[in-house]
C-alpha cells in the first residue's frame with residue numbers, strides 16, 4: 713500500500729483527556745468497520761505515556777475483541793516484566809481486561825535481545841497492511857524507536873523490523889518497526905501531548921529530518937494545545 717505524500721492533518725484538542733476519549737471512540741469505530749469489511753482489525757499500538765489514558769477507556773467501550781490483532785510499533789529490550797516495557801503498560805491499562813485471543817496479541821520478544829527479537833518479530837507481522845498504526849512523538853523527535861540522526865528504514869528494501877542499540881533515550885537497546893513498514897497501513901495517527909513536545913513539533917512543521925517528517929507525511933496528528941509550538945516557523 714503506497715501512502716501519498718500530501719501533508720499531515722493537524723487536529724488540536726484542549727488536553728490529553730479530551731484526546732483520549734475521542735481516540736478510544738475512534739479506534740473502536742475503526743475496529744467495527746474493519747471487522748465488518750475484512751473480518752479482522754490489525755492495530756499497531758504506540759508505547760510511552762501519551763496513549764495510556766486512551767487505552768484505559770477501551771475495555772468499557774466494548775468491541776468484537778475476538779477479531780482484534782495487536783502489534784507493537786516498538787519495544788524496549790528489558791526483562792519481560794519490567795515496568796518500562798510497552799507491553800507491560802498495554803497489559804495493565806487494557807489488554808488484560810478484554811478477551812482478545814492471546815494468540816492475536818503480538819508482544820515483541822525484546823527480552824531476547826534486539827537482534828533476535830527483531831528477526832522473530834519480522835515473521836510475526838502480517839503480510840497485509842495494518843488497519844491503524846498509532847505512534848507517539850518523543851521530546852527529541854523520535855517516533856516508535858526510530859531516532860533522529862539514525863537510519864530509520866524508509867527505503868522499501870529495509871527490513872520490516874530494526875534492531876536498535878544506540879537509542880538516545882534509555883534503554884539504548886530497542887526493537888522498532890521500520891518507517892516503511894509503519895506506513896503500510898490504512899490509517900496512521902500520531903498522538904502528541906504536553907509542552908515538552910513543542911520543539912519536536914516545531915521541527916516537524918519545519919520539515920526537519922526527524923522520523924515523523926517521513927513516517928507521518930500524510931498522518932492524522934492528534935495534539936493538545938500545550939504541544940503546539942508557541943513560536944511557529946514562518947512558512948505553512
Ligand SMILES: O=C1O[C@H](COP(=O)(O)O)[C@@H](O)[C@H](O)[C@H]1O
Pocket residue numbers: 758759760761762763785786787788798847848849850851854855856857881
Ligand atoms: O520511547 C518511547 O517514546 C515514544 C514517545 O513516548 P511518550 O511517553 O512521550 O508518549 C513512544 O511513542 C514509544 O512507543 C516509546 O517506546
